[in-house]
Amino acid sequence: MRASVPAMSLQPWFRDAKLGVFVHYGVYAVDSVAESWSFYTGEVSHERYMSQLDRFTAVRYDPAAWADLFARAGARYAVLTARHHDGVALWESAQGGLDVVRHTPAGRDLLAGYASALRERGLRVGLYYSHSDWNHPDYPTLVHPDPPAHDDVLASAYVTPQDGVEDPVAWDRYLAYRDGQVAELIDRYRPDLLWFDGEWERTPRQWRMAELANLIGAAAPDTVVNARLTGHGDYATPEQGLPVRAPDGPWELCLTVNDSWGYRRGDDRHKSVRMLVRYLTETVGMGGNLLLAVGPREDGTFTAAQTDRLTGLGDWVRAHQEAVYGTVAGAPPGHHYGPSTLAADRRTLYLVCFDVPREAVTVRGLRTPLRRVTVLGTGTELGHRVVGGLHEVPGTTVIDAPDPRDVDPYATVLAVELDGELDLYRGTGLR
Ligand code: GLC
Numbered sequence: 001m002r003a004s005v006p007a008m009s010l011q012p013w014f015r016d017a018k019l020g021v022f023v024h025y026g027v028y029a030v031d032s033v034a035e036s037w038s039f040y041t042g043e044v045s046h047e048r049y050m051s052q053l054d055r056f057t058a059v060r061y062d063p064a065a066w067a068d069l070f071a072r073a074g075a076r077y078a079v080l081t082a083r084h085h086d087g088v089a090l091w092e093s094a095q096g097g098l099d100v101v102r103h104t105p106a107g108r109d110l111l112a113g114y115a116s117a118l119r120e121r122g123l124r125v126g127l128y129y130s131h132s133d134w135n136h137p138d139y140p141t142l143v144h145p146d147p148p149a150h151d152d153v154l155a156s157a158y159v160t161p162q163d164g165v166e167d168p169v170a171w172d173r174y175l176a177y178r179d180g181q182v183a184e185l186i187d188r189y190r191p192d193l194l195w196f197d198g199e200w201e202r203t204p205r206q207w208r209m210a211e212l213a214n215l216i217g218a219a220a221p222d223t224v225v226n227a228r229l230t231g232h233g234d235y236a237t238p239e240q241g242l243p244v245r246a247p248d249g250p251w252e253l254c255l256t257v258n259d260s261w262g263y264r265r266g267d268d269r270h271k272s273v274r275m276l277v278r279y280l281t282e283t284v285g286m287g288g289n290l291l292l293a294v295g296p297r298e299d300g301t302f303t304a305a306q307t308d309r310l311t312g313l314g315d316w317v318r319a320h321q322e323a324v325y326g327t328v329a330g331a332p333p334g335h336h337y338g339p340s341t342l343a344a345d346r347r348t349l350y351l352v353c354f355d356v357p358r359e360a361v362t363v364r365g366l367r368t369p370l371r372r373v374t375v376l377g378t379g380t381e382l383g384h385r386v387v388g389g390l391h392e393v394p395g396t397t398v399i400d401a402p403d404p405r406d407v408d409p410y411a412t413v414l415a416v417e418l419d420g421e422l423d424l425y426r427g428t429g430l431r
Contacts, residue, residue: 061300074317285339
């Protein structure tokens with residue numbers, strides 16, 4: 001059961017996938033305001049926020065085009081916001097609440113086409129679901145018992161009864177609504193991945209996370225679940241910043257292409273393709289996946305700035321796929337100046353070089369003899385030798401710098417074929 005052996009139950013496809021696309025799609029795209037948060041923080045009035053429901057059309061929503069774009073990006077899975085904190089579901093839920101089918105001009109289910117288009121393209125289907133619903137009348141009926149991580153949890157009338165009086169019956173109804181919606185998602189769309197969020201506003205006990213984990217385990221034992229099903233998920237989710245040290249166990253970095261999760265008209269702070277290659281290789285080199293977030297406009301189309309980033313990253317991944325998919329974390333820092341990944345059989349080390357190498361690329365502490373080094377993509381073989389070394393302390397492996405013609409504009413990868421499984425010396429060099 002998931003509860004007793006979290007990381008062990010993780011589906012192998014998830015570890016091998018390396019790259020996913022995260023899509024925040026919702027009514028907030030109409031006025032290009034922050035997803036859900038804009039009414040919570042007062043950036044716009046609640047009334048103004050909700051008026052977007054009347055103008056959400058999804059008129060050019062083409063899930064097959066999405067799936068093509070994500071596949072071109074090199075992604076192996078995607079995660080779509082089935083319901084964000086604003087409570088507006090992208091499918092017609094039998095549990096009540098708000099949804100785009102009954103409450104917006106879009107008037108149709110946006111999940112079914114997404115799931116089938118992804119599957120047709122060979123991509124895994126992920127659905128994001130927020131435990132919290134800031135529009136549900138039964139939601140602000142419980143008080144977080146501890147000083148919560150965010151002060152505004154107690155101050156917000158969307159979350160906490162402001163007179164402090166709890167209503168456990170209403171809260172039971174809320175949990176039945178949440179569990180009913182999760183059961184519907186499983187039943188109707190058979191997601192490969194459930195990506196929970198919004199967990200910080202209650203304790204795991206108040207959320208009855210164990211019951212929800214059991215429900216998912218019984219209905220869909222093969223579904224991968226992130227750790228925001230607190231205490232029961234399969235993998236950790238650092239957000240918006242690459243960790244210095246990899247979290248224990250499986251993990252995934254979620255990162256926005258610009259500075260916003262959803263579509264924001266004025267946000268032009270897009271990361272360059274070169275920066276995205278850097279994030280991807282650093283993440284994969286530490287054993288994680290990258291979940292790259294883009295936000296479509298209300299009509300369902302992506303801006304050119306977003307698609308350019310996705311296709312640019314995809315071009316790089318395609319030319320270097322051997323160093324990406326199905327690999328494991330490479331050498332820890334200190335052996336090579338840059339990230340590296342390791343083939344699953346541990347016999348090829350892929351060295352990522354962000355800058356133009358001059359004279360040599362070196363590896364320290366390599367104990368396994370080296371067979372051959374090639375530039376990934378062009379196949380050019382590079383000379384190499386070991387310099388120095390004494391007793392058990394290996395010398396420095398010196399690889400000739402590639403010719404400028406073999407240098408990739410974003411990141412050059414050297415495939416270092418070893419005569420055995422990677423074995424690294426980790427000592428101080430002293431006897
Ligand atoms: C935060 C935000 C949310 C976003 C999520 C993605 O938890 O609440 O808006 O969906 O990060 O990880």
